[in-house]
Amino acid sequence: MDYFELFDIPVQLKIAKGSLRQKYLSLSRQYHPDHQAQQTAHTEEEVLEASARLNQAYKTLGDEDALIAYVLEQKGVLEREEKYVLPSTFLMEMMDLNEALTEASEDSKETIQNQLKELQNEIYAPVKNIMESYLEGVTSEKELLQVKEYYFKKKYLYRLAHQLDQKL
Numbered sequence: 001m002d003y004f005e006l007f008d009i010p011v012q013l014k015i016a017k018g019s020l021r022q023k024y025l026s027l028s029r030q031y032h033p034d035h036q037a038q039q040t041a042h043t044e045e046e047v048l049e050a051s052a053r054l055n056q057a058y059k060t061l062g063d064e065d066a067l068i069a070y071v072l073e074q075k076g077v078l079e080r081e082e083k084y085v086l087p088s089t090f091l092m093e094m095m096d097l098n099e100a101l102t103e104a105s106e107d108s109k110e111t112i113q114n115q116l117k118e119l120q121n122e123i124y125a126p127v128k129n130i131m132e133s134y135l136e137g138v139t140s141e142k143e144l145l146q147v148k149e150y151y152f153k154k155k156y157l158y159r160l161a162h163q164l165d166q167k168l
Contacts, residue, residue: 002074003057013071013134013147015061024058065158068151071134077144084152093119094156101163109164116161123153 004011007023031051060066072078097119100112124131127150130143 003061003070006054006057007061011071011074011134011136013068013131014064015067017062020058020062024054027054065151065154068147072144072148072151075141075144077141077148078151084148086149086152086156090153090156094160097160101160101167104164104167112164113161116157116164120154120157123150123157126150 007020007027009015009020009023028051031047031054060070069078073080097112097115100108100115104112127143127146130139130147131150
């Protein structure tokens with residue numbers, strides 16, 4: 001049973017946090033080991049595994065990046081620990097930002113943060129519609145490959161933002 005089946009929700013790339021949390025709380029009561037205290041040892045083990053799976057599913061579905069990776073893996077578009085080659089134009093832009101980061105001062109931090117936010121918006125724009133209106137069986141592999149590229153670009157931008165925060 002995949003995470004979407006477990007939560008009884010359709011496969012999607014954007015999940016409302018509030019409804020996900022409500023469903024999680026309901027399921028966690030159902031799968032909580034304390035509610036199964038009178039069961040056999042074999043059943044207790046199954047309940048503990050189900051509870052752990054529920055927690056992992058909630059963590060994955062509740063984190064945008066983990067959710068994207070999970071859906072792409074389920075669709076066979078992304079392999080775990082895949083080394084994806086980003087377009088050279090993007091990498092050149094990242095080299096320029098990296099250079100700016102090494103020379104950054106407290107005064108330039110806000111400028112670089114704004115550049116990162118602008119880039120985040122630029123890379124999201126082409127996949128916005130796919131992300132927000134994903135439909136199982138309708139969204140094409142080509143569209144999923146666009147989401148995959150977005151996912152890796154976003155990870156790169158996140159690392160740069162993290163470096164900036166660590167530096168200053």
